[in-house]
Amino acid sequence: MMPQITTIPARSGKATQIQKGQLIKLINTHGEQVIDTWAFNALDVTEFMSMEHSRVHLLKLRPEVGDTFITNQRRPILTLLEDTSPGIHDTMLAACDETRYKLLGCSEYHQNCTDNLSAGMAELGFKKQETPSPLNLFMNIPWTEKGSLTLGRPTSKPGDYIALRAEMDAVVAFSACPQDLLPINGPAQQPTEAHFQILSFP
C-alpha cells in the first residue's frame, strides 16, 4: 500500500505525529521552497529538537546524512537518514514571525512560520509553548571565514527529498516558509506547496 501523501499548502504549516523508528519523507515538490522544521517529544512538548544543543553534539553548523539531532534535554529525536538535495540546510536563523514582516515594511498581517507552527500544532490539539529555533531545510545561508551570512538561493531541485527517522515518539511540524519579500525561496519570490509521507518499516 502506498503511504499517504500529505500536502503542506504554500505559506502554511502542518504537523503530524510519528512513532519512534518511523521515517518521515519531506519532498520539495517544486524545488526551491524552504521548509522550517521542528520536532517535539510527543509526551512532553517542552522537550524539543534544539539547534543549539545539536550543534554542540555534532560540532557542525550544518547537518549531514547520518547525523542525529538532539533535544534541549540532549536526547536523540530525529536522524537525517537520506537527502537527495545538495545538502544545503540552515540551523542558525530564527523562524519568521509577524514582527519580522513588519520590520520589512508590511503594514498588514503576513503569514509566517511562527504562526504556521502554532496552527499546525493546534490542529493536533497541542498548545505550543514557544517557537524553538527551527531546522530550516533547503535554506541556503552561506557563511564566510569572518562569519558574514548571506541569504542564498536554494540549491534543491523539484522532487528532492530528505528522510528523517524518529528516535522517539514525536510531533514533527513543517512550515512552507511564506517569505515573498526576499528571495529566500528562490528568485521568483513565490512560495510553493511541499509534501510529506510517513513510512513505516518492519
Added chain:
Amino acid sequence: MMPQITTIPARSGKATQIQKGQLIKLINTHGEQVIDTWAFNALDVTEFMSMEHSRVHLLKLRPEVGDTFITNQRRPILTLLEDTSPGIHDTMLAACDETRYKLLGCSEYHQNCTDNLSAGMAELGFKKQETPSPLNLFMNIPWTEKGSLTLGRPTSKPGDYIALRAEMDAVVAFSACPQDLLPINGPAQQPTEAHFQILSFP
C-alpha cells in the same frame, strides 16, 4: 566615585538589573574564562536576548563592536560597545547543563551554566522560565568552510573587557563557565572568576 566591582565567582553565576542607557563592563580578569551571557526584559522575562534572532538581524555568526543584539520579539536589548579582546565570541552553542556533564562521564553533580543562570536569577527574585541560547563571550569556536566546529582556546588576555549598553531596562546574567573536562576555558582546564561593573553616563 568608582563604580562598584562585582565578582562572578569561578564556576558560578551572577545576575544584575541594568537600566536602559547604562553600560555593563565585563572583565575577563584572568584571561581565558568563557562567560555565558544572557539578557532579559526586566518587565517580562519571557522576552530575552536571542542568538537566532540576532543572527537574522546582524547577518553574522559573531558580533562585532557596534552591533546590537535583539530579543525573541526582535527589539534591541544590548549593544556591544567596546571590546579589548580580539573579538572572538560564540553565538552558536547551547549552555552546559547537568546532562552535558553526565554525557561527558560525570557520575556526580557538576556545576553548570544552566543552573548558574537559574541561581543568578533567583538571587534577584526572578523565576527563570527557560535557558535561552547564550552569548558565549570569549568562547572560541572556529568554523570551517564546510561548517565543522572545533573547541578552540580563548584568544582573550587577563584584563580584557567588553562593554555592553542596555537598550531597554534589563536583567543581565553571567555564568563563569565551570567546564573543566574540556579545554574551553584554556588548556589549564581551571575555571576562574571574572568581574563586572555597571557604568552610568550622564
